Amino acid sequence: MGTKKPSREVLLPGTLDMLILKSLTRGVMHGYGIAEHIQQLSEDVLKVEEGTLYPALQRLQLQGLIASDWGHSLNNRRARFYRLTRAGRKQLETSESSFSRLLTAIGRVMKPVKA
Amino acid sequence: MGTKKPSREVLLPGTLDMLILKSLTRGVMHGYGIAEHIQQLSEDVLKVEEGTLYPALQRLQLQGLIASDWGHSLNNRRARFYRLTRAGRKQLETSESSFSRLLTAIGRVMKPVKA
DNA sequence: TTCGTTCCCATAGATGCGCTAGGGATACAC
DNA sequence: GTGTATCCCTAGCGCATCTATGGGAACGAA
Secondary structure (H helix, E strand, O other): OOOOOOOOOOOOOHHHHHHHHHHHHHOEEEEHHHHHHHHOOOOOOOOOOOHHHHHHHHHHHHHHOOOEEEOOOOOOOEEEEEEOHHHHHHHHHHHHHHHHHHHHHHHHHHHHOOO | OOOOOOOOOOOOOOOOHHHHHHHHHHEEHHHHHHHHHHHOOOOOOOOHHHHHHHHHHHHHHOOOOOOEEEOOOOOOOOEEEEOOOOHHHHHHHHHHHHHHHHHHHHHHHHHHOOO
16 A cells, blocks of 8 residues: 655646747647646657646736637637747747846856766 | 846746755765855856745755865855765756756747748 | 436645745955 | 955745645446
């Protein structure tokens, strides 16, 4: 009974908004679909919990980076569909370059020490 | 030290512990020196605020990943010197591989959409 | 028809990291 | 003295993320 599943990191903090915005460049999607999309593309490494996803979507919408309408999924279920706004596209570009800038910096620190 | 700069992201959340541990593979260092080291190697992209640094060092020490002793810096100032423990080295390896795993996953999601 | 499952939305509570904004002490240069 | 740089530390807040729920609607199986 004691086997507690090792809770491995499932998301790199600070990257979720970018991942959501990027997903929406593939087209309009509902929340559940975005989470699935990220999980599948990442080959099950990244996993977006629903308690993380929906607050994030609300944040992004409040910031005007995405917009939404009610509709129906392919399965005929009620769903809220999200799309990128112009500001969202802009923000995505900013996030991507900022992220890669940070990665480069981290790479310099993490570079193997010369012997 | 520095003049006040526009507050942009200055650290990728979830990477600080790894950066500290990695810094200590270069040798024993005091807190202030670790912050300087990270900032310099990253070419001023990463900046570790003191209010971020010291709590982090305490966390790491509580976890047994680093250990410390009081000593004196080159400038003859009282300073607490940190060093990696064996567990810290192990944790660093884990962090590095976990981090690169996440990066790969993020890369797959962020890959440019095929035209 | 009832039941279980999948899909889809949403919130509350806790946690923990990182930032802001302090405080304090010592060494050195002026 | 005054100022500046080095070095340590804490409190308090914001906020992103996780865990743990709850509910409702569509569908297939029994």
